[in-house]
Amino acid sequence: MRNTATGEDASFSVKRPEVARVLESASGEEAAVGRVIGDDYERLIQLRMAVKTGIKEGEPLYLCAECFTPVYLCCRKEERRFFFRHTKEDGTCSARTRGLLSQEEIRARSYNGAKESVLHQQMKQWLVDSLAASGQFTEIASEKRWTGRVTGAWRKPDVSAKWGDLKVAFEVQLSTTFLDVIAERRLFYLKEGALLIWVFARFDADARRLTQNDVFYNNNQNAFIISPSTREASMAEGKFLLECIWAEPRNEGQTPVLQRKRISCSELTLEPETQRAYFYDFDGERKKLPPAEDTRRTALAADFEGWWLRVAREYPSQYEQEEVVAGFPELHPPSWEALGPVAKYLPADYWLGPFLPVPLLNILYSAKHGKPIGLKRNLFIEVAHYAAENHPTYLPWFRKAFAVYNRGELLQEQDKTGKWRRRVAAYKKEMKALPELYAPDRTHQRLVELLFPELAPLP
Numbered sequence: 001m002r003n004t005a006t007g008e009d010a011s012f013s014v015k016r017p018e019v020a021r022v023l024e025s026a027s028g029e030e031a032a033v034g035r036v037i038g039d040d041y042e043r044l045i046q047l048r049m050a051v052k053t054g055i056k057e058g059e060p061l062y063l064c065a066e067c068f069t070p071v072y073l074c075c076r077k078e079e080r081r082f083f084f085r086h087t088k089e090d091g092t093c094s095a096r097t098r099g100l101l102s103q104e105e106i107r108a109r110s111y112n113g114a115k116e117s118v119l120h121q122q123m124k125q126w127l128v129d130s131l132a133a134s135g136q137f138t139e140i141a142s143e144k145r146w147t148g149r150v151t152g153a154w155r156k157p158d159v160s161a162k163w164g165d166l167k168v169a170f171e172v173q174l175s176t177t178f179l180d181v182i183a184e185r186r187l188f189y190l191k192e193g194a195l196l197i198w199v200f201a202r203f204d205a206d207a208r209r210l211t212q213n214d215v216f217y218n219n220n221q222n223a224f225i226i227s228p229s230t231r232e233a234s235m236a237e238g239k240f241l242l243e244c245i246w247a248e249p250r251n252e253g254q255t256p257v258l259q260r261k262r263i264s265c266s267e268l269t270l271e272p273e274t275q276r277a278y279f280y281d282f283d284g285e286r287k288k289l290p291p292a293e294d295t296r297r298t299a300l301a302a303d304f305e306g307w308w309l310r311v312a313r314e315y316p317s318q319y320e321q322e323e324v325v326a327g328f329p330e331l332h333p334p335s336w337e338a339l340g341p342v343a344k345y346l347p348a349d350y351w352l353g354p355f356l357p358v359p360l361l362n363i364l365y366s367a368k369h370g371k372p373i374g375l376k377r378n379l380f381i382e383v384a385h386y387a388a389e390n391h392p393t394y395l396p397w398f399r400k401a402f403a404v405y406n407r408g409e410l411l412q413e414q415d416k417t418g419k420w421r422r423r424v425a426a427y428k429k430e431m432k433a434l435p436e437l438y439a440p441d442r443t444h445q446r447l448v449e450l451l452f453p454e455l456a457p458l459p
Ligand SMILES: [Zn+2]
Pocket: 019, 064, 065, 066, 067, 068, 069, 086, 093, 094, 095
């Protein structure tokens, strides 16, 4: 998906959402749904769960910005596009989000339901047999009523058991299990201090259903399968064995790889407080990866600086420098190719227009190095005078750069005549009287942020 300045095109949002803007309860801020939905699928699936859980808890995260009804995230399956739907729709809002199911959908659902109920019964039995075979579980029961200690509400988990002191509920996930049910049960067992583990009959990497993802992405990217063969193996080995499918993180831009292995329940990490049970710690492993994006941006900034210092050395006048760098970014040092498409890390507007701001870059690099770069001056203080005199609209940034690179002392030392001190006093006065003269020129802001990240946030 294409990334644009607005982020709208890159979003998983449907093209023309009925609810176009939502109110974020926590901040009271209004936001376009394209931005809220965003372009990160994993984050989105986790958000979907959080939004649903908020509604179940009576603390909705998002409200329709028009009618203030709580809304939740739905997915248009065929195209993997998401939208917000009202929890209630009584006609008072102009946004219509609750269409009736088509006849076809209803038929498909009841057909799948009938087909799956047989499998469902079998899976419960396989679970019970496997748990019993291991000898590690007590109070193994199928379809036993579980009454909440605090709430008094009750559920009937497919299978329940005690694993040491921990009460565990197993639910078989079928294609007819929807997010509502998943969110609600998750919350119930969380409040019970118990752990809910979802099991699947199959888990197709290519055609993964959204409801499978609702479980998978909220379980540290681990999923479990119960089948006749895991049951047989459990009975033969006297262990509770499951087939685990998990994702292993890769560097940014690469799809995580799915792995599959038969594991024993004693290899699982159990986290009732997050309702996660996992064999492979996806989140933990991902944290160990270097942030690839940052690394590349830093490398590009370093390459750019190297190139700039070379140009500044070889071409003493700014006029010549402007000529040399005019072809940028189409013409950039070939060594940069190794970084991947340079374009990705450059502000988009550099492909359309403004030439590199030679004086701005010279002054900032001078501040960074504490000596004149690309300017025919002897002392750093002469650069400071040049900057203040000729580029008032960049002065707020230069001042920040002088502070960040600790050039105050150097300026003081080189200010033998006190001329700099007087100039500072004068422009400070003028900044107050005529602030519009010093309003920062933001044409090159994104470039400066890329090349001089230590100056962020720019005034
Ligand atoms: Zn509304």
